[in-house]
Amino acid sequence: MPTINDVARAAGVSPSTVSYVLSGRRPISAETRARVQAAIAELGFHPHAGARALASSKTNVLALVAPLRVDVNVPVIMQFATAVVTAARAHNHDVLLLTKDEGTAGLERVAHSTMVDALILMDIERDDVRISGLRRLKQPSVLIGLPADHAGIACVDLDFQAAAGTALRHLAERGHHRIGLVGPSPAVYRRQTTYADRFLTGFLETSAALGLRTVTHPCEPGADGARACLADLDAELPQLSALVVHNEEALRPLLDLLQATGRRVPEDVSVVAICPRDVAIAMPVPLTSIDIPAHDVGTIAVETAMRLLDGRRVELTRLLEPSLVERGSCREISPSHR
């Protein structure tokens, strides 16, 4: 492997000149630049990442901490990861993949050993134990999610609270006033992943503001969970005309169940889902949905990290506005039936 000195010798310049050609941090005459670049190409020179990191205190690597348990939401996780890696590359950075189960120790390990310039964390819990540790790192971090105490830390996420409002308003405008919420599984609430709370809060707020009759219930995984949840909702609010489903996994069993019991979508029950758009589209009945903009969130997370790295100003809390796409799973209730 050729070094910068080899290149310098071949081009008849000093190593520092080669370095400056590479970084563009000082003006170089066109002629010199050409000679250097020719030498670089000819020798197939690639700067040594470690040497660079040592001399410049920059690694050009971001840490991405992902929950690698293999359960629900895997596709969404992958979408975040894809977006982060792609955006990072666009900024000339690479991505070191960490698992959430290494916890604070893992973060400290890569941060203290100077393996990364910044960290991006996903699957943030309400009282995430990792947050306080992050504050002590010299590297900046960006959270995908919104913990209770996020003072001074950059956060990016869908505005789930607003999303609940959007879903309810969409239904209310079409004449629905008896609406059930199929929530995430109790496990999600237990883990206190914050999007569950935030959605629920928004749901209750908007419900009250609009004077709707609503009822909410978490939903256990599987067909049995869906059945139990629907039964609970029906019992507590007879003749509900619409469901808001904030549970990707429950979607399919729920639709199967409705069909099996002769309740048509949207004729008998309207449905709004909060899920990735490809999931909404792939259902037996294409669902009106609010997308989880994983790509945007991931990209913005990286861009926020970049801004922090070069000392630019950032908006610490970025909650992306929800956007609802009507796909025909909500029907208009005629005024006479209201």
Added chain:
Amino acid sequence: MPTINDVARAAGVSPSTVSYVLSGRRPISAETRARVQAAIAELGFHPHAGARALASSKTNVLALVAPLRVDVNVPVIMQFATAVVTAARAHNHDVLLLTKDEGTAGLERVAHSTMVDALILMDIERDDVRISGLRRLKQPSVLIGLPADHAGIACVDLDFQAAAGTALRHLAERGHHRIGLVGPSPAVYRRQTTYADRFLTGFLETSAALGLRTVTHPCEPGADGARACLADLDAELPQLSALVVHNEEALRPLLDLLQATGRRVPEDVSVVAICPRDVAIAMPVPLTSIDIPAHDVGTIAVETAMRLLDGRRVELTRLLEPSLVERGSCREISPSHR
């Protein structure tokens, strides 16, 4: 951030001694070791990764090249990734995540700039354009998959050819002799991901060896694809009594379709699936299946990389033996009906 010199000073030893305490590459008196370790703990010392890489020519980082397109098989990809990261950590390595779409350029970038010690690639195609480039790298690589030309390169995968044999034999032993194969989507064949070919080859071989009547068909995504595929199979081989499904995505629509048309599983049609076990379990009828041992494959890939790195002998081609789990979706055909 304290350096090794700070530690040395605090412990009253030379920096080299600290280094040797850390690496264990030469004997240190118990007393000295204790003093050094105390100083390390007290100062919160973590060796600088870049400096280490520069001095030792080892990064303790593996590259993992994953297909980050968001389509089918996302869960399997995640399982591979999980296993690789976990295994890597167990060997004191971290994982740099690259996307397949960077192609050869990405591999060369991280290899030439000495960011990684070894590379692990997934989603290998039959005539993968990246292979020849890999041979020229100074870092070893391990493929998850089996390209046509894999001379000299370590490969790990499920033995899909044997898996087809296992599936067919399981059915044949239960009296089935008219069997259809629901293959992957044409897109997979077009991309020439090698597992499709290998499974098909094994299927045809075993079919011939056992004197079975079989028919095979790729299967387009979605409910329509499943319907078309099943119709084709039925047309070409009337009264087939069993299906082998090598298409995770088609599984659910296929079972829905069978139910809708009054064909019960396993009473009327037996089914063997090749898919992750959680998918097989989550179906309306738990399916007899051959697992895709993503965890084992990922772990073995990392272990192979480790062996290559420290010059130990490796078996270049590791095809894992398939194991079939009966879950009741195959029925025994009584001799009178054969």
Added chain:
DNA sequence: TTGAAAGCGATACCAA
């Protein structure tokens, strides 16, 4: 059993 010091391969400051 330990220490001294020469690299490793870049960057960036100080000069010219």
Added chain:
DNA sequence: TTGGTATCGCTTTCAA
């Protein structure tokens, strides 16, 4: 516009 060189923090050889 360019060159010389100290420096980054560690590993490892050579000596003692």
